[in-house]
Amino acid sequence: MNVVLPAPGEPLRMVAVHAHPDDESSKGAGSTARYAREGVEVTVITCTGGERGDILNPKLRGNAEIEADLPAVRREEMARAQEILGVQHEWLGFEDSGLPSGDPLPPLPEGSFATIPVQEAARPLVEAVRRLRPHVMTTYDENGGYPHPDHIQVHRISMAAFDLAADPEFAPELGEPWAIAKLYYINAFHRQRFAAIARYLREEGQPNEELEDMLLHFDERTDRLLTTRVDVRDYLQVRDDALRAHATQVDPEGPFFRIAHDVDTHAWGTDDYELRISRIGVELPETDLFAGIRHEEPERAQPEEGGWLDLVRSEGHESSSDGEGR
Template identity: 55%
Template sequence: MAVHAHPDDESSKGAATTARYAAAGVEVLVVTCTGGERGSVLNPSYGRELAEGDEIAAVRREEMAAAAAALGVRQHWLGFVDSGLPEGDPLPPLPEGCFALVPLEESAEALVRVVREFRPHVITTYDPSGGYPHPDHIRTHEVTAAAWEAAGDPGRFPGAGTPWTPLKLYYNHDFSMRRIRTVHEAMVDAGLESPFGEWVETRAAREIVERPVTTRIEVADHFDARDAALRAHATQIDPDGFFFGTPRDLETEVWPWEEYELADARIATTLPEDDLFAGLTEEHL
């Protein structure tokens, strides 16, 4: 189970991993916490404007269905409303009723219900920073961490289904500085224009702390599925933008992985890992 904040996050974070496991016959469920109602059209070549709210949410539902098909995964809407990304100094208050303001017990119960129904052995989501400071990404981490603790406890949310205890919890690391710098330097060495130059400088200036990597999944064979899922989110992803600025043969050579941090485990495993299911045995299945 991969828990994400908005439609398109599943295609930019851990997408090739989910495609790899789905292709191998593993049941994979993407949970999308919000409908992306407060998003805007970010692709300059999209061709039309969409109003915030119901109009863009309807389009993003169609995009999400196409992305899930490209990855070969199932997808579930958790049903909360996009909080938007507040901007300004000071930051404005979050909109009433948005995901980030819903009481944690309420949103955690909603995810616990899905965990108990789907019964995942492995859950992936964001680290406590959210990966970047969007309130919905931070809340997604908080909700997933709460559901991880509660799903197997019969005393928590007794009306939310039969308890189920997931075995491993991971954080995505798709935008680590190590990855960005490696790809950037390889492109510069090859005489190519890197899409990450400004980003490297900007992020380095912020002194973003790199979190530990415990698990690397080989996914180069599934870059095509990831790319198709990205393109499915046509309101959000520029087909000529930085997601597609790296030649895939170069990416395959220098960074054929997606990386994770094992945040918690209820089974023994040996680090580093090359499989999210490392440590599971037939008795767990």
């Protein structure tokens, strides 16, 4: 399989695949904003329009104008968030599946994103990959980050498109084959980060009871593997501004915004990823999604001994060059 790396002077390219408008601003937003400002061609691909979402901002509930056409409002919110992040954006065009509840769970709406066979649903993503020719793709893990059917479907079609886009025998009408060099899972909400922040606050004499209670619900045995941590300390405000642009979807006083930037900067300060598949040789851990792809590696903050570098080493993933990320 021919992996084409960028020529000298050619821009780096990445696609970030997400389920709904607002996901791009709550998962990996700091790193996409950083890369866009560094000259990387970053494209966010949103699979659905969020048509079956709710109004989660208590200050906007009951707003008749918003409720009359929530999908249109969410498209406007997405456009504002895109501008703030500085990325390109494409809709994949599928219909939100909603988040079913009840016992037993009701069937998903017919024709919604999560009900479509994976290879069929992957076709527009294959077309986008072949046209955009990214060097890196980011997506969700096998559990979707959380078990929303659309998030799980994002994982499935991303994995399928990673393979199918490179297969010259698959759907030649969708464009020339393109082999993405590296595929990452976004590890946005994980115990390690929250534990580090809670520990820092305790050491500063400012324990956060809400955070401590939340940590009781995590199981260390299910910690995600963090192979790659991108320094986003200078982009925390951009991340928050992009998320607030999705005004119907977030409470501006809610838990997303309760960790002060100076606390996050001192205690953690990175967007975290798991390198799941690499078609080039890699050395872990990384501080850059484009490690091994760039012609000139930028100077980036290095992890401190006793911190996340040791965490990765303890998992037995200090380095790899056999083409697999784990």
